[in-house]
Structures are given as structure tokens and as C-alpha cells.
Amino acid sequence: MPYFDAASAAPLHPVARQALQASLDEGWADPARLYREGRRARLLLDAAREAAADAVGCRPDELVFTPSGTQAIHAGVSGALAGRRRVGRRLVVSAVEHSAVLHAAEAWEAAGGSVTEVAVDRHGAVAPDAYAAELGKATALACLQSANHEVGTEQPVREVAEACRSLGVPLLVDAAQSLAWGPVEGDWSLLTASAHKWGGPSGVGLLAVRKGVRFAPQGPADERESGRSAGFQNIPAIVAAAASLRAVRAQAAAESARLRALVDRIRARVPELVPDVEVVGDPVRRLPHVVTFSCLYVDGETLLHELDRAGFSVSSGSSCTSSTLIPSHVLRAMGVLSEGNVRVSLAPFDTSEEDVDRFLGVLPGLVAGVRERFGAPASVSASRPESSASPEPSEASESLVLDTLGRRCPIPVIELAKVIGEVPVGRTVTVLSDDEAARLDIPAWCGMRGQEYVGERGAEAGVAYVVRRLR
Amino acid sequence: MPYFDAASAAPLHPVARQALQASLDEGWADPARLYREGRRARLLLDAAREAAADAVGCRPDELVFTPSGTQAIHAGVSGALAGRRRVGRRLVVSAVEHSAVLHAAEAWEAAGGSVTEVAVDRHGAVAPDAYAAELGKATALACLQSANHEVGTEQPVREVAEACRSLGVPLLVDAAQSLAWGPVEGDWSLLTASAHKWGGPSGVGLLAVRKGVRFAPQGPADERESGRSAGFQNIPAIVAAAASLRAVRAQAAAESARLRALVDRIRARVPELVPDVEVVGDPVRRLPHVVTFSCLYVDGETLLHELDRAGFSVSSGSSCTSSTLIPSHVLRAMGVLSEGNVRVSLAPFDTSEEDVDRFLGVLPGLVAGVRERFGAPASVSASRPESSASPEPSEASESLVLDTLGRRCPIPVIELAKVIGEVPVGRTVTVLSDDEAARLDIPAWCGMRGQEYVGERGAEAGVAYVVRRLR
Structure with missing residues (x-):
């Protein structure tokens, strides 16, 4: 039974399972304690930190373990923003970051900060120049994923990191999707990742903060993990995470x-x-x-x-x-x-x-x-041109109105495809829809079917999307 | 090799180990997904939530899993305070709460809230009346542990919960130390716990919030765990936590x-x-x-x-x-x-x-x-009275000064014990110390040795502790 959703969570790697089971007996005690069980736990934790730092490409004292990739992102973003609050209150992110980054940005905005989203091209990548252009003087932090979690596109991290470095802005790289495949190239300042994306266990994230990066952990104080991640460490899972990262990297x-x-x-x-x-x-x-x-x-x-x-x-x-x-x-x-x-x-x-x-x-x-x-138009084909035997344009049908209010994706687009043959070439059809997907899918349909997307305008209910038949 | 620090972390219970291993294969996928691996993970998560809620004594939809007891406390305190910000900004805690509660209180104070600490008696317990007296109109939240983590004393949770209920103040009970032994009695509003205290795995905390309690989760939004705990759930650990809680309760x-x-x-x-x-x-x-x-x-x-x-x-x-x-x-x-x-x-x-x-x-x-x-006074005994052949009081020695600046616990008390014999009965000795432990240990020594602790006053360096020899 093939599992094709490894970008959500990968099944446990055999090395992770082995390391987890082996460390359940040695890694349960409090690593801050001085007695033997605590010392053993501390040894495991230290070794895991070294292995993970080696894979990330940072010093062990620059890396802390968090309970998830999400929490690594939340802690990294809030700590870096607070550390540079005197510089400014602007956060720059790409428009296609993971929701954990975007939610952290929303929280920052709600607290009075400002957020700039950098647009992406049709492949989902930011342009380094466009990204750099948003890095003004008051920028406290920039975030860019190493690769997109939904479409797989790699981002130009090295170039953006260079631009950030030259302007003195720290760059946080969410490396959740790529860390299994190799270290993140370029001169990043903070990096986050999540073990269950590479076949490690659930419950382990990584947050690396380069020496010299101003960082002020937020939330209640806690003495664990250099004060950057609150709560008792899950050492067996951390050991398994580090061991499996090393294993997947080897292959x-x-x-x-x-x-x-x-x-x-x-x-x-x-x-x-x-x-x-x-x-x-x-x-x-x-x-x-x-x-x-x-x-x-x-x-x-x-x-x-x-x-x-x-x-x-x-x-x-x-x-x-x-x-x-x-x-x-x-x-x-x-x-x-x-x-x-x-x-x-x-x-x-x-x-x-x-x-x-x-x-x-x-x-x-x-x-x-x-x-x-769903009653989609029969025998659709990407290359078949529309019939040229279309009705002649008439004054009365300047714009046919197609009411799809209350219908959800993919119905509005299916209905549009059904009526387009009735629209005279050169004339328009107006699709009324209150489905959010229509905003994306009607223009996309036009592009795929060779019709012109004229634009949208407000309507009494929903939105009116105007399409001109070209062929 | 006896391990006598179960209040820090208990070794993994055999049932926890078994449940953890059994659920590694079924519990790694994203429980929010609709495909079979996700559905299996969701079934495990739901069953664990029901079992844990049953042990806590709440409804399953009142309970969320967090990555640690510390995070359960941080989330519970901040969410309850924010949910009642219109009522007031006062947080009431006992003076002997776990540091996770006190750190959450410090963060609240730093953000402009106020914190009232309720004193405890010599056994470490709060008095219900004294606690109730602090619950003014502007109190947003009260916190009380079920039992103290350092000295084991149980708190009068039922009585304090009654007082809170009658005044409309929600009570958060940190049940980390007691949940293994039984549900928390009384009409609490929020409850927190930590699995590795009962022999469950690291990486799992519980936060229960009774229906009707105003609660506004803080930090970036996250759709998991009713929005009350951010990040991908560690389902194998959660399953192990719930199974082991049930097992320890049975015995x-x-x-x-x-x-x-x-x-x-x-x-x-x-x-x-x-x-x-x-x-x-x-x-x-x-x-x-x-x-x-x-x-x-x-x-x-x-x-x-x-x-x-x-x-x-x-x-x-x-x-x-x-x-x-x-x-x-x-x-x-x-x-x-x-x-x-x-x-x-x-x-x-x-x-x-x-x-x-x-x-x-x-x-x-x-x-x-x-x-x-450490050169402690030889052959000390709790009941042996001091020699009565003490020097006669003289005008010149109104107060002997004992300089222990720079010396750490237990040296100041040892030095005091050594010189007390030179102090005329009825006269005082002044101990200069810059060790924080002296503030506690010099009065305690006086109590144990039958001498009078007169008090402390400022000194050029450190603090001057005045002790009167009574016998």
C-alpha cells in the first residue's frame, strides 16, 4: 500500500526505531541531574546534539531541540524579532512559507509588528532581487524556506542569504522539507527543521541560531535548551532523530x-x-x-x-x-x-x-x-480548439451571466466550460461565484483553455468573474 | 541501584514501553489527513484522549496533549489569563508552585499583569482561608498544585476550589505529582500534568480546560489540539502516556x-x-x-x-x-x-x-x-544542651562579629556553631554573609539549636544576621 505523503510525515526510519528503543532505558532521566541516570541522559543528549549540529552545519552550542518543527519556527521567529526590536519591527517572509511561519507572522502583526510578503513566480520561487528589494533598514528578520512543502520548488536561499548578510538582516531558513537531503547552503542566521519529515520520530524539532545573532527567547523562562525551548527534553526521541538524520544523509x-x-x-x-x-x-x-x-x-x-x-x-x-x-x-x-x-x-x-x-x-x-x-464537459482535451461554429455575437448577449452562487469547486468552472460554447467569440461571460477557489481556478481555466480572463468585480452576492471567449 | 528521584522523572513503565513500541507503526502519520495512515493515527489519538480524560475526570473534548507538563502550564496559565483579561489582571499562586507556574507568573508580570503569592505554613501547605482572602474581584486566575514536588505536602485543593468557584475565579491545578495516584478532587477549572512523572514517556503533557472556562490560546495560531498546543502531535508517546496512566491507576x-x-x-x-x-x-x-x-x-x-x-x-x-x-x-x-x-x-x-x-x-x-x-562542630547532637561554662558577658563583646563573606553554605552556619560557645549567654553574635542560603539556614539553625534569631540588617557587604545566645 504505497504511502505518497512523506512531505507531511515520513514513516519511522529503521535506524530511528532502533535508536529510540535503545535509548528508552538510558534516556528517561533528567539530564540536568548529577546522578548516574541523569549523567547518562546528558551524554545521550550531548551526542545527539553534536550529530544533529554536524548534519545542519553549525556548532552544537548553536542548536537546540524543540518539541516540533512548528515550535522551532515559532520560537525562532519570535526570539529573533525580539532580539532586534531596536532595529525595527518589520518581518519579511515569502508568500509560500509553511503555515507555521505565516501564523508566527500573523501573531507578530497582531502585536504591532509589520509583515511584508514577497511574491513568488508561477513555479513558486522568489526572485532574489525582489526579495532583497524588500529588506529595508527597519527589517528585523527575514524568513525563507529552503524548498516548498506543497510543490517542491527550491528557493534561492544562497542568494537571498547573501543579500540579507550584506544588509545586516538575519535570515531564518525553514529547512523542514530539505534537511534530509543535505545541509542548507548559504550564510543563513537561523535554521529550523522537523524530525518526522526525515523519518525521525514525532516530537523533535531543531532550532539553530548562529553565534552573534541577537536572540531574545519569548514566553516564560525555562532553563532547558539554553532557554530557547521550554519543557523536559524527550531524549529517546532526540537520539532517534539525530541517528536517523545521519542515516538518511548517508544514503x-x-x-x-x-x-x-x-x-x-x-x-x-x-x-x-x-x-x-x-x-x-x-x-x-x-x-x-x-x-x-x-x-x-x-x-x-x-x-x-x-x-x-x-x-x-x-x-x-x-x-x-x-x-x-x-x-x-x-x-x-x-x-x-x-x-x-x-x-x-x-x-x-x-x-x-x-x-x-x-x-x-x-x-x-x-x-x-x-x-x-461531477458532470464535467465530456471528452475534454488540452489541445482541442473550441468549435468555430459558435453563435454570432448579438447586442442582447453582451455578457452572458452564469450564476453559480452557493456552488463549490469544481462546479463553477465546470459550468463555465459548459456555457462557453454559447458565448460569441469576442464576447464575455460573467460568472457569479461565492467560492474562494473560483478566484484562482477561473483565471487558471482561461489560461489552460486559451480564453481571456478579463478580471473580477464586486457583485451583490459573491464576486463577478469576467471571461472573454477568444476562440 | 536504587533510583530515588521519581518526582523528577520516573523510569518508563513496562506498559508505556509496550504501547509506545506497538504504536510506532500505526501512529506516525498526520491524524488530520483523510487517508488510511492518517485515520489510524487519529483513532489512536482519540482513544488515548478518552483514556486520559477518564483518568483526569473530564470530557475528552476538554483535554489536549502538549509536548510537556511545562508547556501545559505555560499554555494553561496564559490562555486562562487572556480569556479573562476583561475581568482583571491579577494572578494568584501559592508560593510553592513548580517553577513552570512561577515563570509563567513572571512573564505575566513582565507583560503588565500583577501576581499575588499566597504564603504557606512550615509544612508547605496554603491555608484555604488565606488563599480565599487573596481572591479579589480583579483576579483572572488562581493556581494551586495538588501536591508539592519538593516536600510532598498535599494542598487543600478541594477547599480552595470551592472558594474560587464561589467567587467565580477559575482555578488551575498543577497535578504533575499526584495524577498517578488518583484524580484531583474538587471543582477545578483547569488541570495540567506530565506523563514522565507517572512512568509515561517524555514528551507528553496534559492540559484540561473545563467547558465554560474562558480561554484564549496565546502565541501563533495552530489548528492542532483545539488550537491549544502548537505542533505535530507525538502520537506514539501520547498512546504510551495514556496506557501507562491507566496501568498505574489500576495499581x-x-x-x-x-x-x-x-x-x-x-x-x-x-x-x-x-x-x-x-x-x-x-x-x-x-x-x-x-x-x-x-x-x-x-x-x-x-x-x-x-x-x-x-x-x-x-x-x-x-x-x-x-x-x-x-x-x-x-x-x-x-x-x-x-x-x-x-x-x-x-x-x-x-x-x-x-x-x-x-x-x-x-x-x-x-x-x-x-x-x-567541612569541619562541622564535632559530636553534634540535637538534644545536647550547650555547655553552661560559658564566658561571662562583658561590655566589650556586646556583639561578636563573625565575618563569613565569600563563604558558601554550609560554612557560615558551621562557623556560627563554632563561635556560639564564646558568646556570653544573653549576648548576640552578628554573622556577615553574602550567601543567599544564610538567610534561611541561620534562622533554621537557631530554631534547631534553641538560640534566638534576632533578625537581619544591611551591611557594607552582604547581610548581617544577628543571633542571641540563649543557653
């Missing part, structure tokens, strides 16, 4: 090449096998194991259920899979199709070529089934 | 009686075997497994090392065992001797009668050895 080059080839296969074959698909994210500068695509006229949640029934565990950035009914902020920032979104993140040391072939075998039928169930 | 009555008898033996025998010892904490209303005593003229750190060499792992509230060189705030609040302090907390399901007998066998010799090394 990273070979495993990365193997998974990269499998992802290349998915990237190439999915658009051939499934009509009206957009594969998103950078095809080259990307994580080895992540590929994301969106299927026009498809309900993401239904497709996920069908894939689950067929034995494939994937995730989605579609609005229908989110409790807020808003498409993923990453897809929105990239301006790409969000409906029928599927993220496949292959599990290192687990996913086989056969798993991928099986996936490619079942996907077309499942997508077709979902489309049929 | 709590028998094990509690067994350990209570062993502690009674220590409480009775130590003062018989070791001269000049003060056993502290309530002899009856106490945890079954904790006993604490202090030894006059003894350096706590040296005694801990000697006990460790003899195979006994204990902890201490003496100043010399703290990085700040300040005696434990609990001993200070109780006003009892802090030098040579030893906390013995027996390990449930582990400590045997023979362990205790061996401890009682080696302790007298080790204490005597430390006293000898």
Missing part, C-alpha cells in the same frame, strides 16, 4: 537520484495520461520526492478518497480538502489551478518503481470517474 | 500503601540515625512516595555526590546544587533549613524495602563524613 545522494527519476516519470506521464492537467512547481530546481498537479473539473476531496480506496495516500491543496474552504496559500501565491489538486510526495527508502507505475495506471480512470460524476 | 491503591509505609520508615528513622536533621513537609497529608530532610552543617552537593557513589540517586533543594546558588523557593517559603537538603522520591513499582534499608544504612556514615570534611 541521500543515491536515494535522491532514485526518487528524482520517479518524479520525473510522474511529471512527464500524468499530462499524457490525464487530459486538462497542470503540473506545478519548478521541474528542475525542486525536491527529489515531491510532485504536484491539478486536474481541471475535478473535486480534490473526491479524488483523494478514490485514490485512498485504490491504496494511495496523497494530500491536496484544493479548497474542498481544507476546513476553511480556501485553496492552499501556496497555489494562490503561484496563481495556478487549485481544483483537483494532488500532491504526491514519495517516501524515501520505501516507494518503488512499481508503486509509481501502479499509480500512473489507476489515476486516469479515477480522474475520469470523478469528472463524470 | 495505585496498593502501591501507594506500600510506598507510604516505606516513607514513614524513612521519616521516623532518619532523625534517629542522623543527628541535627530536620524532616520537612506534612507527615500525613502528603504524596505516598516523597520525603525530604535537611542536614545541618552539610553541603548538599557533596552529600548528593556521596549518595550517588553509594548508588542512590536523589535530588536536593540546597543552594549549592542550584546554578543560581539560591536555595529552593519551596524551602524558603516554608522557612525551613536548606543546607544538606535531600529529597527522596521512591520509584513506584521499583523501590524495594531492601533499597530503603540500604539507604538508611549508608546515610549516617555519609553525613558524618561530609560534616567532618
Whole structure:
């Protein structure tokens, strides 16, 4: 049963399991105590810190363990901002950071700080120059992920770090998705990561703060982990995290090449096998194991259920899979199709070529089934031009109005596709929708179908999206 | 090798180990995901929440898991205070709460709130009336531990909870030390605990917030655990925590009686075997497994090392065992001797009668050895009256001055004991000391030796402690 959601959480690596079990007997005591059980726990903790620091590329005294990657980010962002509060109150982040970074930014804004989001291109990457342009004098901290968790695109961390360094702004790199594959290059100031992303156990995050970076931990004081992460350390899990990081790194080059080839296969074959698909994210500068695509006229949640029934565990950035009914902020920032979104993140040391072939075998039928169930336009094809035998334009139909209020993704886009044939070439159709996904998916549909997206305007209820038929 | 520091961290209970190992395969995925691995993880998490809530005595939807007891306290205190910020900004705590509560109180004070500490008696307990008297109209939250972590004294939680309820003030109970033995009685509003105190794994705390209690989680938003604890849940550890809590509860009555008898033996025998010892904490209303005593003229750190060499792992509230060189705030609040302090907390399901007998066998010799090394007055005895052949009082020696500046505990008290014989009965000796422990230990010495502690006054360097010889 192939598990294709390693970017959420990877199954426990055998080395992690072994190290966890071995350290349950030695690592349960308080490492701050002076008696033998405490000394043993301290030895394990120190050794794990050295191993993790070595993998991160920092000094052991620059690295602390936190209870999760999320908490590493929260502590890193708040501590760095507080440490530089005299410099300024501006936080710069990319628009496609993990929600833990964006939530930390919201908290900062709520406390009176300001936040600048740097836009990304259609592949999901920031431009170093654009990022650097936002680093004004009053910038206390900049954040940039090493690679995107939803679409796999690598960010130009080295270049952004250089720009930050030259302006004296510390850069925090969220390396959650990439640390398994290698250290983060470039002159970063703070780095965060999460062990369960690399096959380590749950319950362990990393926060590295380079010497010389001003840092003022927030929240109640606590003497553990240099005052940067409150609470009793989970040493068996920390030992397992460090041991498994070392293990995955030892095999990273070979495993990365193997998974990269499998992802290349998915990237190439999915658009051939499934009509009206957009594969998103950078095809080259990307994580080895992540590929994301969106299927026009498809309900993401239904497709996920069908894939689950067929034995494939994937995730989605579609609005229908989110409790807020808003498409993923990453897809929105990239301006790409969000409906029928599927993220496949292959599990290192687990996913086989056969798993991928099986996936490619079942996907077309499942997508077709979902489309049929939702009444999507039949026999859609990415390259087939619209019929030229369209009605003549008439004064009365200057803009056809399509009311999809109350209908959720993918219905508004399906209805649009159904009526476009009735719109005279050169004339417009106005789609009324109160579904947040429409804002992303109607323009994306226009791009994929060769029609013109004119724009949106307010309406009595919902939003009016105007589309001009070009062909 | 007897481990006598279960109040810090208990060794992993066999049920915890078994549950942890069994759930590593099922509990690693994201419980928020809809695919099978996620559903399995969610089932485990839900079952653990039900079991833990049952043991706590609350509804499952009132309980969240946190990464530690410390974080449960920090989140509980900050969330409850913020939820009632319109009522007032006063936080009431007992003077002997765990440092996690006191640090949360300091953070609250730093943010502009006010904190009232309720004093304790010589056994370390608050008086319900005194506690209730501090609950004014502007009180947002009150905190009281179920039992003290250093001396084992149980607090009158039921009575204080009643007072809080009648005044509409929510009470947060830190139940870290007592939850293994039974649910907290009384009508509390919030409750916190820590799994590694009951033989569960590290990395799991509990925070229960009763329905109807106003609560506004602080820090960056996070969708997990009802928004009350940020970060990916450590489900295998949570499963192990819940399973082991259920297991220890099933044996709590028998094990509690067994350990209570062993502690009674220590409480009775130590003062018989070791001269000049003060056993502290309530002899009856106490945890079954904790006993604490202090030894006059003894350096706590040296005694801990000697006990460790003899195979006994204990902890201490003496100043010399703290990085700040300040005696434990609990001993200070109780006003009892802090030098040579030893906390013995027996390990449930582990400590045997023979362990205790061996401890009682080696302790007298080790204490005597430390006293000898530090030049303590020879052949001290708690009941031996001072020699009556003391020098006659003279005008010139109105107050002998003993300069112990720069000397650390237990030296100032040892020096005092050495010179007291030279002080005429009825006259005073002034001890100059810059050691924080002297503030506690000089009055305590006076109490134990039948001399009068007159008081302290400022001095050019350090503090001048005035003692009158009575006999």
C-alpha cells in the first residue's frame, strides 16, 4: 500500500526505531541531574546534539531541540524579532512559507509588528532581487524556506542569504522539507527543521541560531535548551532523530537520484495520461520526492478518497480538502489551478518503481470517474480548439451571466466550460461565484483553455468573474 | 541501584514501553489527513484522549496533549489569563508552585499583569482561608498544585476550589505529582500534568480546560489540539502516556500503601540515625512516595555526590546544587533549613524495602563524613544542651562579629556553631554573609539549636544576621 505523503510525515526510519528503543532505558532521566541516570541522559543528549549540529552545519552550542518543527519556527521567529526590536519591527517572509511561519507572522502583526510578503513566480520561487528589494533598514528578520512543502520548488536561499548578510538582516531558513537531503547552503542566521519529515520520530524539532545573532527567547523562562525551548527534553526521541538524520544523509545522494527519476516519470506521464492537467512547481530546481498537479473539473476531496480506496495516500491543496474552504496559500501565491489538486510526495527508502507505475495506471480512470460524476464537459482535451461554429455575437448577449452562487469547486468552472460554447467569440461571460477557489481556478481555466480572463468585480452576492471567449 | 528521584522523572513503565513500541507503526502519520495512515493515527489519538480524560475526570473534548507538563502550564496559565483579561489582571499562586507556574507568573508580570503569592505554613501547605482572602474581584486566575514536588505536602485543593468557584475565579491545578495516584478532587477549572512523572514517556503533557472556562490560546495560531498546543502531535508517546496512566491507576491503591509505609520508615528513622536533621513537609497529608530532610552543617552537593557513589540517586533543594546558588523557593517559603537538603522520591513499582534499608544504612556514615570534611562542630547532637561554662558577658563583646563573606553554605552556619560557645549567654553574635542560603539556614539553625534569631540588617557587604545566645 504505497504511502505518497512523506512531505507531511515520513514513516519511522529503521535506524530511528532502533535508536529510540535503545535509548528508552538510558534516556528517561533528567539530564540536568548529577546522578548516574541523569549523567547518562546528558551524554545521550550531548551526542545527539553534536550529530544533529554536524548534519545542519553549525556548532552544537548553536542548536537546540524543540518539541516540533512548528515550535522551532515559532520560537525562532519570535526570539529573533525580539532580539532586534531596536532595529525595527518589520518581518519579511515569502508568500509560500509553511503555515507555521505565516501564523508566527500573523501573531507578530497582531502585536504591532509589520509583515511584508514577497511574491513568488508561477513555479513558486522568489526572485532574489525582489526579495532583497524588500529588506529595508527597519527589517528585523527575514524568513525563507529552503524548498516548498506543497510543490517542491527550491528557493534561492544562497542568494537571498547573501543579500540579507550584506544588509545586516538575519535570515531564518525553514529547512523542514530539505534537511534530509543535505545541509542548507548559504550564510543563513537561523535554521529550523522537523524530525518526522526525515523519518525521525514525532516530537523533535531543531532550532539553530548562529553565534552573534541577537536572540531574545519569548514566553516564560525555562532553563532547558539554553532557554530557547521550554519543557523536559524527550531524549529517546532526540537520539532517534539525530541517528536517523545521519542515516538518511548517508544514503541521500543515491536515494535522491532514485526518487528524482520517479518524479520525473510522474511529471512527464500524468499530462499524457490525464487530459486538462497542470503540473506545478519548478521541474528542475525542486525536491527529489515531491510532485504536484491539478486536474481541471475535478473535486480534490473526491479524488483523494478514490485514490485512498485504490491504496494511495496523497494530500491536496484544493479548497474542498481544507476546513476553511480556501485553496492552499501556496497555489494562490503561484496563481495556478487549485481544483483537483494532488500532491504526491514519495517516501524515501520505501516507494518503488512499481508503486509509481501502479499509480500512473489507476489515476486516469479515477480522474475520469470523478469528472463524470461531477458532470464535467465530456471528452475534454488540452489541445482541442473550441468549435468555430459558435453563435454570432448579438447586442442582447453582451455578457452572458452564469450564476453559480452557493456552488463549490469544481462546479463553477465546470459550468463555465459548459456555457462557453454559447458565448460569441469576442464576447464575455460573467460568472457569479461565492467560492474562494473560483478566484484562482477561473483565471487558471482561461489560461489552460486559451480564453481571456478579463478580471473580477464586486457583485451583490459573491464576486463577478469576467471571461472573454477568444476562440 | 536504587533510583530515588521519581518526582523528577520516573523510569518508563513496562506498559508505556509496550504501547509506545506497538504504536510506532500505526501512529506516525498526520491524524488530520483523510487517508488510511492518517485515520489510524487519529483513532489512536482519540482513544488515548478518552483514556486520559477518564483518568483526569473530564470530557475528552476538554483535554489536549502538549509536548510537556511545562508547556501545559505555560499554555494553561496564559490562555486562562487572556480569556479573562476583561475581568482583571491579577494572578494568584501559592508560593510553592513548580517553577513552570512561577515563570509563567513572571512573564505575566513582565507583560503588565500583577501576581499575588499566597504564603504557606512550615509544612508547605496554603491555608484555604488565606488563599480565599487573596481572591479579589480583579483576579483572572488562581493556581494551586495538588501536591508539592519538593516536600510532598498535599494542598487543600478541594477547599480552595470551592472558594474560587464561589467567587467565580477559575482555578488551575498543577497535578504533575499526584495524577498517578488518583484524580484531583474538587471543582477545578483547569488541570495540567506530565506523563514522565507517572512512568509515561517524555514528551507528553496534559492540559484540561473545563467547558465554560474562558480561554484564549496565546502565541501563533495552530489548528492542532483545539488550537491549544502548537505542533505535530507525538502520537506514539501520547498512546504510551495514556496506557501507562491507566496501568498505574489500576495499581495505585496498593502501591501507594506500600510506598507510604516505606516513607514513614524513612521519616521516623532518619532523625534517629542522623543527628541535627530536620524532616520537612506534612507527615500525613502528603504524596505516598516523597520525603525530604535537611542536614545541618552539610553541603548538599557533596552529600548528593556521596549518595550517588553509594548508588542512590536523589535530588536536593540546597543552594549549592542550584546554578543560581539560591536555595529552593519551596524551602524558603516554608522557612525551613536548606543546607544538606535531600529529597527522596521512591520509584513506584521499583523501590524495594531492601533499597530503603540500604539507604538508611549508608546515610549516617555519609553525613558524618561530609560534616567532618567541612569541619562541622564535632559530636553534634540535637538534644545536647550547650555547655553552661560559658564566658561571662562583658561590655566589650556586646556583639561578636563573625565575618563569613565569600563563604558558601554550609560554612557560615558551621562557623556560627563554632563561635556560639564564646558568646556570653544573653549576648548576640552578628554573622556577615553574602550567601543567599544564610538567610534561611541561620534562622533554621537557631530554631534547631534553641538560640534566638534576632533578625537581619544591611551591611557594607552582604547581610548581617544577628543571633542571641540563649543557653
